[in-house]
Amino acid sequence: MSIVNLAAYHFVTIESTAAWRPPVTERCNALGLRGTILLAPEGINLFVAGTREAADAFIHYIRHDPLFEGKFAHLQFKESVSDTQPFRRMLVKLKREIITMKKPAIRPELGRAPSVDAPTLKAWLDRGHDDAGRPVVMLDTRNAFEVDVGTFDQALDYRIAKFSEFPQVIEDHRADLEGKTVVSFCTGGIRCEKAAIHMKEAGIEHVYQLEGGILKYFEEVGGAHYHGDCFVFDYRTALNPNLDPTETVQCFGCRAVVTPQEQQSPLYKAGETCPACHPDSERNAAAAAAHAA
Known part of the structure; x- marks a missing residue:
């Protein structure tokens, strides 16, 4: 079964983010979606994934449910398909900004x-x-x-x-x-x-x-x-120009991006370390020497 990955954002004034959080979370869970939705006074940013039917139902919900007062009626989604679910759980978060620039005058x-x-x-x-x-x-x-x-x-x-x-x-x-x-x-x-x-x-x-x-x-x-x-900020890590997941991964230990070539290194241990954070890496050795000095 293929998983449809949806990504979208929209800048619009939202005065009721706290009130929206419970029903949005409930609807996403009912549809079996996973991912992250950010709600802030300046707008919405979302990455969610689920079945084709769930994705279509979510798009209709966001665009047409009275809860959103028509703010997302024309929200455009970017889609890609994966063989597995790239998210572990469903989160709806309240934020000050949907992307942090610390320039409140930028609206x-x-x-x-x-x-x-x-x-x-x-x-x-x-x-x-x-x-x-x-x-x-x-x-x-x-x-x-x-x-x-x-x-x-x-x-x-x-x-x-x-x-x-x-x-x-x-x-x-x-x-x-x-x-x-x-x-x-x-x-x-x-x-x-x-x-x-x-x-x-x-x-x-x-x-x-x-x-x-x-x-x-x-x-x-x-x-x-x-x-x-x-x-991409999910468990696919990276997509190629065909929008297919690649073999690039993130290190479980330090979250560094690890290419397929770097995964061949003896310093890479899946779920533990990579060449960037392994105790025997040149980077860590240099940092230790600097600290000792």
Whole structure:
């Protein structure tokens, strides 16, 4: 039996997150879904998985149930299929932000930054410039460990450890972006949407967000101009451009991404350690030496 994986987000004011949590949890459990739903005053972000019938019932519920006051009537979902359930349980969490930037003035519901769809972006990258003739710069807004799994060719990667670092990174690297068309991207679109708005407000003129993120790009045009896979926050760990799970895993001990090649290392022990955290790894040896000094 195939499992349908749904991902979606929407920025909209929600005044009743605490009141929504119990009925949403109950409905998801009744449908046999697993995954995570984040509810915040700025909107919803969700990753859930279940049977085809359960997924269709959930989509109808989110779009049409009176509980949501019509806020998600046009919510768009990204879908992929897996052979097994990628989540262990069903969680509905209340958060301050559905993606933490620590910039409360950034409110996507009041107006999005311009977006570019996957076919148009591919055409730009094929040509090496946008429709106005400006060079296109791909800006990865994800955390460094996600970028290491795969990214667009020649994308700017500022090695951020958490998204709240993004505003300062842009301030420090404005010269890289001036006079160019900047396309911000992330896994599903949520981070690059906030990122694009921030850059517009910071005075960077030609900014777009990749509509639907990497996963929508894979769905519509495949892996053109992209190398590697796309990290996802579930037990599949990474998807290839065909949206199939790969053999990449996360270390149980330190949560580092472990490639198939690294899994061949004697330092990798499934469910225990990997080359990044094993006591005999060069990294740990160097850290121990520094501490001793």
